[in-house]
Amino acid sequence: MGSTVKLWDPLVRLFHWSIAGIFVANYWLNEEGDDWHQWLGYTAASLIGVRLLWGFIGPRPARWADFFPTPAKLKAHLCALVKRRDYHRMGHTPLGAVVMILMMLGFIGLAVTGYMMAEIDRYWGVQWVEDIHGYIANTLLALVILHIAAALYESLQLKENLPLSMITGKRKDRDKSKT
Secondary structure (H helix, E strand, O other): OOOEEEOOOHHHHHHHHHHHHHHHHHHHHOOOOOHHHHHHHHHHHHHHHHHHHHHHHOOHHHOHHHHOOOHHHHHHHHHHHHOOOOOOEOOOOHHHHHHHHHHHHHHHHHHHHHHHHHHOHHHOOOHHHHHHHHHHHHHHHHHHHHHHHHHHHHHHHHOOOHHHHHHHOEEEOOOOOEO
């Protein structure tokens, strides 16, 4: 099979699967506004806060500086995709980083609008706040679908099970990887 290298630390993996589970539970399983929906929303907001901090103090692959999507990195990744060439990188690809950041911003938006509806009297029952909350949730669903599709596409392209690396924390060690 080849050698592997440690990539994703336990906090990143716990964050990833916890936030995914919370999204599924709150989008499909919980009634909007019920106690579980609210508490899972507060938990998601707390997890986002921890992950934001971890992006500054965590190990290299978790740090914002390691994968922040600059225009040059985005251009190189897009060119590789258009030309159907591998773009192997340990950690997030530039486009993956954009989607990750957008998803995190979506969770922040859900937290803010959810808090407004649940905890601030003047916004309780206000339609535009509910509409924005729903719009953000649906946009986040689209980003989640894009994220899953991209992970599967990249897995096929690179001949490597990328979702498995978010379970084990390890990826294939490649001599020609871009780091």
